[in-house]
Amino acid sequence: MNRTLIITGKGKVSATPDIVYIRFPILVNDVHYATAVKGLDGIVASLRNCITTNGINKNELKTSDFRVNTQTKWNDNTKEYEFSKFEAHHDLLLQLPFDTELINNTTNDIVKLERNIEFQISFGVKDSTIYKQLLIENAISDAKKSAAIIAHASDIKLKEILNINYSFSEITFRSDLNYSYDSCLMETNEKIMPDLNPDAIDVNESITITWRIEN
Template identity: 30%
Template sequence: MDRTIKVTGKGKVSAKLDLIRINISIKEINKEYSKTLEMVSKSTKSLKETIIRAGLDIKNLKTLSFNISSQYESYYDKDNIYRSKFIGYCYKEKLYIQFPNDNKILSRVLYELSRCEVEVEFSIVYTVKDVNKIKNSLLEKAVEDSKNKAEILSKAAGVSLGKIKNINYSWGELEIYSRPIQDFELMKSDTVESYDMDIEADDIDLEDSVTIEWEIS
């Protein structure tokens, strides 16, 4: 029978949020398909011009999803029969743009979005530029923690710690983000000349774990 000890180690790091990501959604409906395509072209052009006015590189504006679908509305007719009628073609597009965590840049982007000809919905997310660096640091600390615990336990039990027999780690997508700004509404007004943001996003604490099985003798 193999003599082993199995220990779970935890890695913890505090990540400084150095990147801002603005998720943008556009949705418009038109009864004619050709008009819908025209709206797509107009919306894309307007949004790109908005990003350029904000002083950002248009190459950083990325599309997450895009689709045009037929939309129907359900109703009951005069005979109380459930029916549906065609209301138009719905154009939906989701995009995002990222830039350094800088309040001046954020202020410019929000101000230009408020002047954009296209109605947009958006959310502001703070994240990190080098996600892999954070992931690697977490794993290193988790393995180190497992080894330290295994050495303490084996010493207390009067046995010797041997080679690693197995490492169990559940690979998953590590989400590193914070939303300190919520329910922010853009004001389309001639009296609003700028947005002066003064947001200091707090560091985010992250944790990951790994289980290592060691031979003991």
């Protein structure tokens, strides 16, 4: 039976954000289904027109979720839940390059629309492939260094690698920094965008390597 040494190496990479995600959770309430949906369509049309005037292709605004829920309320007289309203949701996502002027101009124009539209801003990395490769390389390098130190201190010899175990889940390069705009908190004519400067995005993963060893 082979004698083995099992080491887990840890990899870490830091990526500089180069894209911005702007999420728009649009909500319309109405007692009529058609009116609620038309209300959503009107807001989305205004939003698409707004981003177009800032030089952004309207097709860049993508739907991430659409649903219409029925809301009820309790009737003390009948002791039953009764229909209250339709709650229509249309969540959209706009991905832009990290261009401060473009972001400021676009969001400030959105804030000035007659329809109050709330949004959240987060940051990410457009091409994460190179960072994922570095993450694996760093984890393997860390495991090898640790194995070499242990082998030297224990007076054993590292032989061939018997197994490499890594099961990276879907790695997401997203910044922890999020900025939210609530239409209830600010006047529509205010310049609301601060000077956003997100930190680098740190991602950690691990790889476990098994070596055969000899004295």
